[in-house]
Amino acid sequence: MGRAVAIAAALVVALAFVPGIAAAQSVEGIGGTVVVAEGETVEEVSAVAGNVIVEGTVTGDVNALAGNVYVRGQVDGDVAVAAGNLELDGDVGGDVAAGAGSVTIAEGATVDGDVTVAAEQTTIAAGASVGGDLTYAGELAGETDGVDGEVTRDDSLVSTGIEVGPSVDPLVGWLSAAYAFVMNLLLGAILLAVFPRFSDSVADRVANDPLRSGLVGLGVLIGVPLVLVAVAITVVGIPLSLVGAFAFALAIWIGIVYGRFAVAAWLLAAVGVESRWLALVVGLVAGAVLATIPFVGGLLNFLVFLLGLGAFATALYALRGRRSPREGAGGQVAS
Secondary structure (H helix, E strand, O other), X not given: OHXXXXXXXXXXXXXXXXXXXXXXXXXXXXXXXXXXXXXXXEOEEEEEEEEEEEOOEEOOOEEEEEEEEEEOOEEOOOEEEEEEXXXXXXXXXXXXXXXXXXXEEOOOOEEOOOEEEEEEXXXXXXXXXXXXXXXXXXXXXXXXXXEOOOEEEOOHHHHHOOOOOOOOHHHHHHXXXXXXXXXXXXXXXXXXXXXXXXXHHHHHHHHHOHHHHHHHHHHHHHHHHHHHHHHHOOOOHHHHXXXXXXXXXXXXXXXXXXXHHHHHHHHHHHOOOOOHHHHHHHHHHHHHHHOOOOOXXXXXXHHHHHHHHHHHHHHHHHHHOOOOOOEOHHHOEOO
């Protein structure tokens, strides 16, 4: 689900395995686990971590970008988080704002102010208390009798995002974009270094026949999942479908990287520049920039992805029998 799931996935992959515990009078840290221990009092918490656990008292606000956030003690100010999961078991004197995979306000927990959440599921346990309004996007479960204000569903929270604190919110886009760029660059570098001629053949297919590449990409994107579902119908086919799903996910990722590389190589060649590595960097940077443009950027990135997936699929098919007239010695495609 939109922003909440993307945040959760990026956090789990990028942050959950970072070691360390940070606690101070004002907790500001990056670590695997950031803790305000029971009996401890701090002024505020501002953290990026795999887990943020508040069991003591925070006299100010809690701002967190984390895989999991647990508030079991007392927070006198606001709680603003982007997380995989948020669990409130204690008391919050201010407002709660969260973009998360799941949000739980447990029995006995109290929030004096408003609660605004965008989550796959928000659960309000019997005996929980919310002094203000509850505004949510996603599914709502549990009891709302303890909400003193209005209960409103607002799915626009998913697309517009919610304010998660000045010290945390800018990190959300930066971390996810930086992580995606680095991983795409790493995959692209492996493809170009290990399979240089094959990579050139993918770029050639995009440049020479973009329509065919795009149509093949669309066919693969639609057809392969249908085949995997058909295979999974039989008990024997379930393991094969699981392996196939993993391979297809990898192919999707390769298609994204190859698409951006191939289109950049095509455009650079048009101005007389021939460089695989420059094309890779330019393509990935351009793709990251396009991702920040609402609707149009996403559409253009999708079209580039179809080109990459289709060219990758046709290049693999041509390589299959090593009989293509464009192939050189050892099955590599001549550039």
